[in-house]
Amino acid sequence: MSCAVALSGSPVFSPTRETLFCKIASSPKTLTLSGSPPSPSSTSSATSSLHSPSSSFRLRLQKQVGGIKVPKRDAAPVVDSTSSTPLKRKRPARIDIPLSSLSFPQPLDTLPTEVNDVEIDTDRFSVLCKKGRRTTMEDRHCAVVDIHRDAKQAFFGVFDGHGGTKAAEFAASNIDKNVMKEVMERGDNKVEEAVKSGYLKTDSEFLKEEVHGGTCCVTALIRNGDLIVSNLGDCRAVMSRSGTAEALTVDHRPSRQDERNRIQNLGGYVDNCRGVWRIQGSLAVSRGIGDSHLKQWVIAEPDTEVLRISPDCEFLILASDGLWDKVGNQEAVNMARPLCIGSNEPATLSACRNLVDLSVKRGSTDDISVMIIRLEHFSAEEGPIIN
Numbered sequence: 001m002s003c004a005v006a007l008s009g010s011p012v013f014s015p016t017r018e019t020l021f022c023k024i025a026s027s028p029k030t031l032t033l034s035g036s037p038p039s040p041s042s043t044s045s046a047t048s049s050l051h052s053p054s055s056s057f058r059l060r061l062q063k064q065v066g067g068i069k070v071p072k073r074d075a076a077p078v079v080d081s082t083s084s085t086p087l088k089r090k091r092p093a094r095i096d097i098p099l100s101s102l103s104f105p106q107p108l109d110t111l112p113t114e115v116n117d118v119e120i121d122t123d124r125f126s127v128l129c130k131k132g133r134r135t136t137m138e139d140r141h142c143a144v145v146d147i148h149r150d151a152k153q154a155f156f157g158v159f160d161g162h163g164g165t166k167a168a169e170f171a172a173s174n175i176d177k178n179v180m181k182e183v184m185e186r187g188d189n190k191v192e193e194a195v196k197s198g199y200l201k202t203d204s205e206f207l208k209e210e211v212h213g214g215t216c217c218v219t220a221l222i223r224n225g226d227l228i229v230s231n232l233g234d235c236r237a238v239m240s241r242s243g244t245a246e247a248l249t250v251d252h253r254p255s256r257q258d259e260r261n262r263i264q265n266l267g268g269y270v271d272n273c274r275g276v277w278r279i280q281g282s283l284a285v286s287r288g289i290g291d292s293h294l295k296q297w298v299i300a301e302p303d304t305e306v307l308r309i310s311p312d313c314e315f316l317i318l319a320s321d322g323l324w325d326k327v328g329n330q331e332a333v334n335m336a337r338p339l340c341i342g343s344n345e346p347a348t349l350s351a352c353r354n355l356v357d358l359s360v361k362r363g364s365t366d367d368i369s370v371m372i373i374r375l376e377h378f379s380a381e382e383g384p385i386i387n
Helices: 040-051 166-186 188-208 257-265 329-340 348-361
Strands: 021-024 030-034 118-121 125-130 139-145 154-162 214-223 226-232 236-241 244-247 270-273 276-279 303-308 313-319 368-374
Touching (some): 125 139, 125 348, 139 166, 139 368, 154 368, 166 214, 188 214, 188 303, 214 313, 226 236, 236 329, 244 329, 313 329, 313 348, 329 348
Antiparallel strands (some): 021 030, 118 125, 125 368, 139 154, 154 214, 214 226, 270 276, 313 368
16 A cells, blocks of 8 residues: 655645545545545546545555545534535434333232231220331231120230231231130140140141241230230330339340250351341341241240239330330330320320331331230229120
């Protein structure tokens, strides 16, 4: 390929900001570059000059080159030197992206039952359940009063599901029946064994459903002046005794040394994942209903506390860990007591709401369920029979 040095007066190196045009020479192997479009009078002379051996700038290519255009900086229409018709750029066709979820669709038969925030207010108990930032509310509760037409018998429970809502829903619908059946068969002298059997039966029945997930729970059976409190996992029961908080349950967590020893003796392992102790690197509670994939270590045997309801037993708080992770036991009693005790019109629902709001204010994003039971209605004195 031959090339000659361009002179300063060459149109190619003109200092004016003009578009460079590519012109295909008559020879299939010659590419001629020129400045701005030449005038008709100088077309023939410029072309012959550039094609001559003495031309100031000349490129020879090995292959045929065609359709090369260098656009101007201000995006002016591109003009082919061989045609006077401007070539306009076409705007690309608009792409319409549908506004739909990028997640995989969930089968209709596995969609959870939608539950919004719950508020229930009665003269004997109140409950408030508030959904956190999760997709679905996984907390559930149950309240069965006037058992066997006896105003002094009742069963209450708070259930904190994980891995879905199915376990919490199942337990809330069945555990009271299973426990009461066992209590009636075994009698009050073996009430702890009866409650344990009712829990295990509920767990066994749920596992037969072959549904994923599990639930923690705390329950309170009131019968013949006795308060029987049981728990699995990190739901908790706290009673106000003359204004002093008395925890009636202890959370079942892998961080407890006795729970960790039990799991390890069964061949499992407990490790600390970012400050949280978990079983098999997965679950942060060591007891519960369900959790079939961890059932070897996550047992459904509850701890049970039985006490007599005396005049200094004021009220009982049953709540999920959405409350207890942010609010202390005595702090909860101090906040609820003015609204539950010493007033002709107690506002237990307002007390529940204040506790929930405090937990949210302190940064809780979990589902929160709080139930307050006024124990003065279930004292050991002989109660009326419901007709």
